[in-house]
Amino acid sequence: MPARRIETGWVVLTSLPNATRPLVNFQFNEFCRSDCAQMTPGLCTRITPTPSGYLHWGNAFSFVLTWLITRKSLGHVVLRIDDLDTARKRPEYIEDIFQSLDWLGLDYDEGPSGPDDFERKYSQRLRTELYAMVLDELRHRSRLFACQCSRSSIQRTPNRLHPEECQKRGLSLHGEGVAWRITTSPRNVIEWRDVGGQQRSVDLHRDMRDFIVRRKDTVPAYQVASLVDDLHFGINFIVRGEDLLASTAAQVFLAEQIDEYDFCQSKFLHHRLLTDDAGSQRAL
Numbered sequence: 001m002p003a004r005r006i007e008t009g010w011v012v013l014t015s016l017p018n019a020t021r022p023l024v025n026f027q028f029n030e031f032c033r034s035d036c037a038q039m040t041p042g043l044c045t046r047i048t049p050t051p052s053g054y055l056h057w058g059n060a061f062s063f064v065l066t067w068l069i070t071r072k073s074l075g076h077v078v079l080r081i082d083d084l085d086t087a088r089k090r091p092e093y094i095e096d097i098f099q100s101l102d103w104l105g106l107d108y109d110e111g112p113s114g115p116d117d118f119e120r121k122y123s124q125r126l127r128t129e130l131y132a133m134v135l136d137e138l139r140h141r142s143r144l145f146a147c148q149c150s151r152s153s154i155q156r157t158p159n160r161l162h163p164e165e166c167q168k169r170g171l172s173l174h175g176e177g178v179a180w181r182i183t184t185s186p187r188n189v190i191e192w193r194d195v196g197g198q199q200r201s202v203d204l205h206r207d208m209r210d211f212i213v214r215r216k217d218t219v220p221a222y223q224v225a226s227l228v229d230d231l232h233f234g235i236n237f238i239v240r241g242e243d244l245l246a247s248t249a250a251q252v253f254l255a256e257q258i259d260e261y262d263f264c265q266s267k268f269l270h271h272r273l274l275t276d277d278a279g280s281q282r283a284l
């Protein structure tokens with residue numbers, strides 16, 4: 001990797017708000033101390049912006065960190081734009097993704113070269129069949145059930161968890177306006193060790209009980225689409241914020257359900273979240 005590129009990444013990182021610099025150094029040094037930093041070519045990661053708003057510094061931090069540590073270990077970077085949420089998707093947000101990556105100085109080895117190329121070859125809507133196949137597999141191998149609960153009704157439960165009685169209603173998975181949920185149990189505590197050595201543990205039944213795998217509008221849930229895409233692109237190294245720890249656990253759990261154990265062996269790095277000096281996220 002040309003040094004100039006690495007320097008560009010550092011220039012961007014050091015232009016972040018003052019309070020965040022120790023965090024950048026901490027995360028990068030932590031990575032450099034890990035076995036992963038010496039990793040062989042074959043490490044494959046992704047940068048995953050979502051065109052539902054303009055990118056903010058938190059996104060930039062995550063992308064640059066992902067890029068720096070992957071380039072340091074001679075890995076492969078995929079640009080994956082998650083556009084399943086068509087209601088919030090706007091052309092200017094897609095344009096913003098390419099402009100921001102260019103401004104940040106981040107290149108990638110696989111992915112769309114621009115907005116047109118993205119729509120033609122990489123949009124998630126082009127992988128609808130893959131998502132449907134995995135949902136079908138989950139339906140046959142796992143315990144899925146139909147749910148009509150609204151977000152507000154779940155928020156009103158004492159622990160804000162999806163109510164267990166819902167499953168007993170026995171609604172049809174083929175009914176109109178039902179979400180598909182996958183049954184979790186107290187046994188589903190997912191554990192792994194992050195790159196850098198930090199032990200992680202997520203109690204799925206407590207944190208994401210019976211999570212949604214297909215939304216009421218029949219669109220696959222983020223957990224399914226993200227897993228399927230990672231399998232599709234051969235991703236084996238995932239860098240993301242600590243706010244997505246439970247998502248990692250959910251995706252590992254789903255991968256186990258469909259015997260995709262290679263995904264479970266992926267390397268994970270969950271970085272701390274970046275906020276500005278005032279504690280909020282700012283647009284780039």
Ligand SMILES: [Zn+2]
Pocket residue numbers: 146147148149162163166167
């Ligand atoms: Zn329900």
